Amino acid sequence: QKEVEQDPGPLSVPEGAIVSLNCTYSNSAFQYFMWYRQYSRKGPELLMYTYSSGNKEDGRFTAQVDKSSKYISLFIRDSQPSDSATYLCAMSSGGSNYKLTFGKGTLLTVNP
Amino acid sequence: ETGVTQSPTHLIKTRGQQVTLRCSSQSGHNTVSWYQQALGQGPQFIFQYYREEENGRGNFPPRFSGLQFPNYSSELNVNALELDDSALYLCTYTHPSYNEQFFGPGTRLTVL
Numbered sequence: 001q002k003e004v005e006q007d008p009g010p011l012s013v014p015e016g017a018i019v020s021l022n023c024t025y026s027n028s029a030f031q032y033f034m035w036y037r038q039y040s041r042k043g044p045e046l047l048m049y050t051y052s053s054g055n056k057e058d059g060r061f062t063a064q065v066d067k068s069s070k071y072i073s074l075f076i077r078d079s080q081p082s083d084s085a086t087y088l089c090a091m092s093s094g095g096s097n098y099k100l101t102f103g104k105g106t107l108l109t110v111n112p
Numbered sequence: 113e114t115g116v117t118q119s120p121t122h123l124i125k126t127r128g129q130q131v132t133l134r135c136s137s138q139s140g141h142n143t144v145s146w147y148q149q150a151l152g153q154g155p156q157f158i159f160q161y162y163r164e165e166e167n168g169r170g171n172f173p174p175r176f177s178g179l180q181f182p183n184y185s186s187e188l189n190v191n192a193l194e195l196d197d198s199a200l201y202l203c204t205y206t207h208p209s210y211n212e213q214f215f216g217p218g219t220r221l222t223v224l
Contacts, residue, residue, distance in 0.1 A: 008152070036215075043114070043202055043215035044155070088154050099145070099168055100213065102154030 003027045006089055006103025015112050019076040023089035023103045026070065030091040030101070033065050035074045038086045038105065047087075048074065079110045115139055116205050116216035124222045129193050133219045135203035136185035143167070143206040144186040145213065146178060150199045161186055190221075198223045 006023045013019055021035075032051055036044035048063040050056045050072075056063045064073040072091075076083055086105040092098040115138035125131050135144060143162045147155035157170035161180035175191040184205075190197055200220050204213040 004154075006154070041220075043116075043217045045114070045215065046212055049212065090154075099157045099160065099170065100147075100155070101157070104152070104154050 001026055003101050004089065004091060004103045007106055008104045010107040010109065012109045012111060013079055015079060015081060015110055017079050017110070019079050019083070019108060021074040021087050021106050021108070023072050024070055025091055029093040032092045032094070033063070033072050034090040034100070035063055036088040036090055038088060044088055081110050081112050084109045114214035114216065116203065116214050118203055118216040118219050120219060121217070122220045124224060125193050126224050127193055127195060130189065130191045131193060131221060133188045133201050133221070134185065135188070135216055137205040141205040141207060142184050144180055144184065145204045146186070146188045147202040147204070148199045149202060149218070155202055158188070193223045195223050197221065
């Protein structure tokens with residue numbers, strides 16, 4: 001079993017839809033959780049960074065962490081064509097400057 | 113822009129050759145990490161350097177080696193290239209104030 005599992009999609013939604021992206025993990029040592037967005041032929045950029053269980057909101061993005069179920073989610077409200085990208089979940093045991101363990105990424109397309 | 117630069121952007125090598133990839137940060141952050149991202153996969157941690165010393169290594173063979181220089185720029189060296197080494201190689205620098213890893217745009221290596 002991989003340490004981090006992420007449905008690779010692809011996921012295609014109409015503009016304005018609510019998007020839900022999910023990852024599960026098996027390593028209880030993971031304490032820090034991140035979501036990165038990666039456009040084609042670019043490096044990943046950090047979207048959300050959370051530590052504790054619960055929700056964290058930033059504009060149209062909400063990150064949710066459930067440590068008891070080892071499950072994290074990213075919700076995108078009012079999705080836009082510019083949100084079309086690959087979304088990667090990442091985790092670490094010692095903060096975001098430590099080794100990051102990534103999921104495979106979910107390719108999202110938002111259709112106008 | 114993250115201020116992290118990588119060179120070259122692309123390169124093509126043949127099996128058995130050696131390659132050197134370079135990474136630098138405009139702000140001179142002292143922690144640099146390298147990741148390998150195969151097509152359709154999430155990035156995998158290769159190793160991290162802190163103040164010119166290796167500070168953690170992932171599951172990669174010794175033919176993957178690195179250096180960090182006094183100005184905190186870094187090199188990734190891969191000897192005896194194999195076809196499976198074809199990937200996007202990403203470096204990150206940790207922002208000391210925000211405890212966040214910033215990714216460079218990557219170097220795409222193709223091994224024929």
